[in-house]
Amino acid sequence: KGQLLLLDAFREIVQRHPGCELVLAGGGEMRASLEARVKTLRLGRAVRITGEISSAQVREEILAARALVLPSFQEGLPVVLMEAMALRRPVISTYIAGIPELVESGKSGWLVPAGSLDDLVSAMEACLACSDVELERMGARGYARATQRHAIDTEAAKLATLFSGADEKAAVA
Helix, strand or coil: CCHHHHHHHHHHHHHHCCCCCEEEEECCCCHHHHHHHHHHCCCCCCEEEEECCCHHHHHHHHHHCCCEEECCCCCCCCHHHHHHHHCCCCEEEECCCCHHHHCCECCCEEEECCCCHHHHHHHHHHHHHCCHHHHHHHHHHHHHHHHHHHCHHHHHHHHHHHHHHHHHHHHHC
């Protein structure tokens, strides 16, 4: 998911913009590595690792954030990006897999090449430089795109249509 790269980028952000906070939501096998990296980079006061949290708590963290950052190296189409966009939050992510189909760089967030520390730092700084009004506009564009392309009711209806067509074809055969 690129968390170690994110910590390296955030170190540069904190040096230029003291007072910023990074929240790493969730738990998992990388927690010890992340905590060690936070300590090595001396980011203890600026980074909070939540550990396992409920869906409601994830929602609260996204709503409290200026943007969601997911600097992944490998993904399909990350649900967390759709969740953030559905909550009207801009996102910062990478040009991999299905992400560019969802995120319009400069319109609903920022896309950077996977693994590029400099580009990730630049995108995070661009986010910090945006006014609240512009972030709201980006969030609204992201919401429209995510709900247009990935609304659960729409997708369920498509599946129902496909399944009903499959049953009819099976009956004819």
